[in-house]
Amino acid sequence: QQQVKQSPQSLIVQKGGISIINCAYENTAFDYFPWYQQFPGKGPALLIAIRPDVSEKKEGRFTISFNKSAKQFSLHIMDSQPGDSATYFCAAVYNFNKFYFGSGTKLNVKP
Amino acid sequence: DTGVSQDPRHKITKRGQNVTFRCDPISEHNRLYWYRQTLGQGPEFLTYFQNEAQLEKSRLLSDRFSAERPKGSFSTLEIQRTEQGDSAMYLCASSFETVQETQYFGPGTRLLVL
Numbered sequence: 001q002q003q004v005k006q007s008p009q010s011l012i013v014q015k016g017g018i019s020i021i022n023c024a025y026e027n028t029a030f031d032y033f034p035w036y037q038q039f040p041g042k043g044p045a046l047l048i049a050i051r052p053d054v055s056e057k058k059e060g061r062f063t064i065s066f067n068k069s070a071k072q073f074s075l076h077i078m079d080s081q082p083g084d085s086a087t088y089f090c091a092a093v094y095n096f097n098k099f100y101f102g103s104g105t106k107l108n109v110k111p
Numbered sequence: 112d113t114g115v116s117q118d119p120r121h122k123i124t125k126r127g128q129n130v131t132f133r134c135d136p137i138s139e140h141n142r143l144y145w146y147r148q149t150l151g152q153g154p155e156f157l158t159y160f161q162n163e164a165q166l167e168k169s170r171l172l173s174d175r176f177s178a179e180r181p182k183g184s185f186s187t188l189e190i191q192r193t194e195q196g197d198s199a200m201y202l203c204a205s206s207f208e209t210v211q212e213t214q215y216f217g218p219g220t221r222l223l224v225l
Contacts, residue, residue, distance in 0.1 A: 006153075042200055043115070043216030044154065089153045091131075098167075099144075099214065101153025
């Protein structure tokens with residue numbers, strides 16, 4: 001059973017546009033929600049993360065929006081750049097230790 | 112480079128052969144995790160260590176899989192009698208015990224079983 005559902009599977013955005021990736025979860029015991037960025041041939045790298053007592057977190061062009069009642073969270077990439085083209089994974093973490101990853105979104109930012 | 116390293120980066124083997132992968136975590140990190148990632152999917156948890164103790168194993172980790180971290184530093188993941196379904200990227204990650212939610216991933220070992 002998939003613990004975290006991620007959408008869309010792929011996304012094409014023009015340079016300067018906003019990229020939005022969504023994730024949903026069921027288990028209310030999750031206590032940490034990170035986003036990872038993965039380039040081809042590399043391991044995932046932590047991008048930004050949020051705890052469930054916060055509704056929004058912003059770091060530079062990256063923002064997480066968290067809706068605890070809907071059990072949904074999303075990543076917004078403002079002013080998307082070609083260098084942002086990568087696969088993005090959301091995750092939900094239990095006990096700050098057990099990670100459940102979404103299936104990934106392949107982002108392509110066109111120049 | 113002081114990040115997580117994995118060796119080899121690529122491995123091609125024939126079905127039925129045994130393979131072993133190595134992970135060197137960031138030196139100060141006492142937690143080490145193994146994940147499996149298949150094409151188009153996110154990483155799936157396999158097992159993790161705190162120092163040399165293996166604290167949890169996923170049910171994905173069949174009897175053919177074994178992991179060790181003998182001195183609490185590097186770790187090995189061995190797959191015996193490989194099957195074509197074992198073809199995947201095997202990722203290692205490490206973290207501090209006190210900041211365990213921040214996992215740093217290595218580049219992975221891509222396994223292809225023919």
